[in-house]
Amino acid sequence: MSGASRSAAVKRLMKELSDLQADPSPEFTAAPLEDNLFEWHFTIRGPPEAGFEGGRYHGRLIFPPDYPFKPPNISFLTPNGRFEVGKKICLSITGHHPEYWRPAWGVRLALVALISFLPTKGDGAIGALDYTVEERRVLAGRSRGWRCGVCGVCCGDKGSDESGEGQGRAGQNMGPGAADAATGDAKPSQATAESTPDANIPIPPSPSAVPPPASSSSSSSTTAPPSQPPAPHAVTISPTPLPHLDPTPTPTPTPVPQPAPPQHLTEILRTIDRALALVFLLLAYFVIRRVSKLVEGEAKGGAGRFWAE
Template structure:
């Protein structure tokens, strides 16, 4: 029984989930099958083929859960593998650049299809201590891959082999998508996980999976590092040039501008002999006037 009626189809999250489910039904992938549970639109189950040979997972079929947050696609989903693989711990949320552990690297334009393609291409990398990851021996991985087809999900009630046979029939009836490619920006988001010398190996296997158009991650990282080095050199050169200009400017020109801006003080000139007699005459006249006033008052 479908639960679509329990949710408001006006919700952007519900619209997005229904759109992705319909798109995967109309354009199924030969490499995986995915869809929401009938009882919960926010919980999906998927069955994924292992990466192509020479990967130890090449013959494996792996079942897992996807839990979508209420604000999907603004926040990333979480992923768990239920089938033993030797690469991921069973029923434990895994740490990837597209999972809830790294919300800062998630882009709402990505979806379930993009995430599953990325996980498939990411399986050959080493765990490196990441949450939910493990590094079993290659022999163990190959043995688990051979046993995975008969693994049965208690919720879905079907074996992995049965699910993928039905998916192959859908691919024959529907509009196949052909060779699918992981977006370049998503592969570049795996730099942290693909570090420590793992980039070349993983990128080579991802190229076999996604076709001739796949880009070698190691080459991209190396080119970006070279571009960063050239950019740093050019930038430093650009900074040094203006710093050298003041050293080439003559000091005298600065002193001249300072003198031009400073107001000139004119010293006071001492009195000359031409005005000395005038001062004496004024004093004499003033004294005579005072004498006449006193004589008039008291005599």
């Protein structure tokens, strides 16, 4: 794997290992193999229901070269009555459904989701089983004496019950091969791809909440996407009421009455009107008289005589 010292996958896996060692969980242990950083083995504590109480179940995580941008493949090595042994299980946090995977998820979230998924029904999903509660209790008792032939972990050891010791021992068991992988001198096993992406891609932070995993049927994928963060609440901002203003009403202007014309002026105007009317009548009389005389003179044949007069 060229440029592994700058690989985002190597840096992310080393960071997650460091976080698990610094803050171990009482429900599981997980650590890479001594010679392969891309294959981790885990041991989870059975939930107190559905026949898993007291069980210790061992399995492995196979990480792709472009992790965390693609999910790991998960398989169980311990018979448990819920998942087939050695078969990649189908969950929304596994390689069967990369479309649901989020780079912010990691090993811790995947194992917590795996524990919460154990008591659920298989419903014919890939790698799922539906043993009875009694059968699972028998397998839970037998799981305490099961030992892994690859990493040598025994599920009945004290370290598998006390996750802090088991996690610390797993971290210390990282041999030169894993250290070389972190510095870029080793290659991942055949379970992973031959190359990893460059480390220039930023590593997303670990999530604070565990979304419920979803299963899918062998005939059709019915996996529901993980729950999304709740939408932010709308904030209603009430407007600040303006102080009530009492404007002074504008006074309405009072119309000024126009003075009536004097009485004597009215009489003068009436007299002038009468005089003008009389003048027009006199002019009309004289014009009519002149015209009538003219007509009479022409009738007598003497228009010149008329004008001589």
